[in-house]
Amino acid sequence: MLSDDNTAFEALLEYLKRSRGFDFSGYKRSSFQRRVQKQMHLRGASSYEDYIDYLEVHPEEFVSLLSTVLINVTSFFRDAAAWSYLQEQALPPLLLAKSPNEPIRIWSVGCASGEEAHTLAMILTELLGATAFRQRVKLYATDIDEDALSHARHATYSQRDLEPLPEGYRERYFELSGDRYIFRADLRRVVIFGRHDLVQDAPISRLDLLVCRNTLMYFNAQTQARILSRLHFALSNTGVLFLGKAEMLLTHTNLFTPINLSHRIFAKVPKPNLGDRVLETP
Ligand SMILES: C[S@@+](CC[C@H](N)C(=O)[O-])C[C@H]1O[C@@H](n2cnc3c(N)ncnc32)[C@H](O)[C@@H]1O
Numbered sequence: 001m002l003s004d005d006n007t008a009f010e011a012l013l014e015y016l017k018r019s020r021g022f023d024f025s026g027y028k029r030s031s032f033q034r035r036v037q038k039q040m041h042l043r044g045a046s047s048y049e050d051y052i053d054y055l056e057v058h059p060e061e062f063v064s065l066l067s068t069v070l071i072n073v074t075s076f077f078r079d080a081a082a083w084s085y086l087q088e089q090a091l092p093p094l095l096l097a098k099s100p101n102e103p104i105r106i107w108s109v110g111c112a113s114g115e116e117a118h119t120l121a122m123i124l125t126e127l128l129g130a131t132a133f134r135q136r137v138k139l140y141a142t143d144i145d146e147d148a149l150s151h152a153r154h155a156t157y158s159q160r161d162l163e164p165l166p167e168g169y170r171e172r173y174f175e176l177s178g179d180r181y182i183f184r185a186d187l188r189r190v191v192i193f194g195r196h197d198l199v200q201d202a203p204i205s206r207l208d209l210l211v212c213r214n215t216l217m218y219f220n221a222q223t224q225a226r227i228l229s230r231l232h233f234a235l236s237n238t239g240v241l242f243l244g245k246a247e248m249l250l251t252h253t254n255l256f257t258p259i260n261l262s263h264r265i266f267a268k269v270p271k272p273n274l275g276d277r278v279l280e281t282p
Helices: 003-020 029-043 048-057 061-069 080-096 115-128 130-136 146-154 169-173 221-234 274-280
Strands: 104-109 137-143 174-177 180-183 191-195 207-212 235-243 256-260 265-268
Touching (some): 003 029, 029 061, 048 061, 080 207, 080 265, 104 115, 115 137, 115 169, 115 191, 115 207, 146 191, 169 174, 207 221, 221 235
Parallel strands (some): 104 207, 207 235
Antiparallel strands (some): 256 265
């Protein structure tokens, strides 16, 4: 890429940050640029400068650009074997270690249209029963994309979307409404959807389980490192981190230790607190 082109691309990033508050500087450059160029091509813009002009004149273009650059692909029980492991092996000891009425705090980061958060709601209901799920679980689900969040809040899905569900789950967890399926209302109320930018906003804290799947991989190594140290802070000392199948801990491997590496499930390694360090000092 020519250096002039780079300067023009930086100007576009700066424009998006200033005019819309979205900071895309930490996304992997080449794939992000490819997506922007696809959008430019659709609009007949032959340079980044032209595209900034287009965005100025057509404010609605921003929504379309967002849906191209933020990849909302998701599904229920995505990578089914990893979810089985979470449900059958990783979560039971975590739940057993808690006293019976203690809250259970969970965060689905980059939740897209809500399938992941609703998958969590189903497996926690299987493990705890619906009453304890409603009473004890706080399930936060966030994304940067308001459009995706609006789908998630409606919690209605097509028959096709429900295909990955294990046998019996559709009947237990969804009600038919017209030709769509809606997630059970009593459980739906537990899931709190909100807008949160993983790069710029402070994390939710004291979490038992943090699910950040197929989102980290869109960021460059430096930004992944910043995000991972925030996720580490967000977890309680006994908390568990669940990443996507294609995601590796590129940095900060000392902050997490694998529970099951192939399913990308990790335990937090607590940071020694000041008291410990004072004791260790000769
Ligand atoms: C491919 S989807 C992953 C959905 C789900 N976690 C899964 O694994 O199926 C990636 C999501 O990350 C969201 N995302 C991208 N940048 C983000 C940011 N800075 N903060 C929060 N979410 C972001 C996108 O809007 C998109 O919904």
